[in-house]
Amino acid sequence: MNKGRLSSFQMIKDDLLEKIKAGHWLPGETIPGEESLAVEYGCSRMTVNRAIRELASEGIVERRRKAGTRVALQSGRSAKINISIVRKEIEARGATYRYVLLENEERFPPEGVRAKLSMKEKEKALHVRCLHFADETPYQYEDRWINLTRVPSAAQQSFEDTNPNEWLIQEEPFLEAEHVFSAQLADEQMADLLNVQIGAALFVIERRTWQGADTITAVKLSHPGDSYRLVSRG
């Protein structure tokens, strides 16, 4: 009954989480039912319901009607990574951001890209390549293809001032994406662009972004591997 400053469902949620983490109920074990917890906490079932429902949505517990609520078994672990806008990423490190456009041309995409963008043959896509600097050190090389059928307005963009990354997020804010992370070696071109030795390790992120059935853009982001660290907590 709202004894502290936090709302009551939040207190209950915290208390349950603490007990679960402390091993009061082990993974797989069933925790008491809503009714009984409501009595224990001196509140209504709805309040307990909300607390547990939120724990369930966070993957801490699993619920099933009639069977009750049990502590989730962690079969693997999931890490949530935030890939923010490059500029912000760089600025967050306290470095100065600079951006250089290398190419902005309508081209017939190579086979692989055409497949990724699910485009018809003999259709042009926009090829944008650019470099993002942190304090004048190359930080990320961006090689992007944009589906012009889906985003025709991209053709009018110069991308001189606004980088394609930020422009697209502005233009198409709610997209689904798939990321592939890998380690690759720098070839001559990459070494030149990122100012590293040929054969240096690169941390590569490939991202495909779509909405509904339409793929909007496919991009390959390459970073010098010794300086790039993708961190995730949880």
Next chain:
Amino acid sequence: MNKGRLSSFQMIKDDLLEKIKAGHWLPGETIPGEESLAVEYGCSRMTVNRAIRELASEGIVERRRKAGTRVALQSGRSAKINISIVRKEIEARGATYRYVLLENEERFPPEGVRAKLSMKEKEKALHVRCLHFADETPYQYEDRWINLTRVPSAAQQSFEDTNPNEWLIQEEPFLEAEHVFSAQLADEQMADLLNVQIGAALFVIERRTWQGADTITAVKLSHPGDSYRLVSRG
């Protein structure tokens, strides 16, 4: 009023999300208040409240008392990565899993590791090193330190049959973790272990897991970069 099969708050949530994605309300714009949406959908305010509250917890909208609810400005994207048990990862590729233990010794950890495990000086930790094979090809090299103060039972484990990865998940199921992903080059030792050229690209995951104040284990997982792909959707 529950017109379809889905519950009403879910329908409202879906409908709002669809409208937001379609650009009915642009990022930064305020959507109608709960009261007014309740009238529109012919339901109670509480039902609308739940729909919008969930959208807020998913980062789609932002709410402020008196000011109302507005469509969130998308500042970046977040990707959820699932790092499952190595064995399962390998088996999911249709390959046969094999595991070889290389070392299992109590040792004084080097400075860096001692700091990570937040251990006192002159305290031993368990050093376990092993290799995970996919179809007889080296897939992952695991270099792990386990805090024996926190997990004393690890000292009794041979890790001959069960690998430390799975054993720890079993033993200490509820953990918090931090991951760092990076690209590195194979040195002589790595090249030998993973059967790659010296100077090959490695995809490296460093993970620290803890519970409360106690760090339980710190592990470095190295994979041949050209064969390892970490995929995430969302």
Next chain:
DNA sequence: AATATTTATATGTATATACAAATAAGTCAA
């Protein structure tokens, strides 16, 4: 004009009640 105070309003939470839906467990029939 700048600052402090008040007011109005949208969201946030708590609770009681009612019914829906899934399903574990128990019962009965073949």
Next chain:
DNA sequence: TTGACTTATTTGTATATACATATAAATATT
């Protein structure tokens, strides 16, 4: 023993009501 059916229990959702709280906007004060 097996499978079909029933029932009892637990969670899931909807709603009305009441009050709490943050804060934008309006008003008063200096």
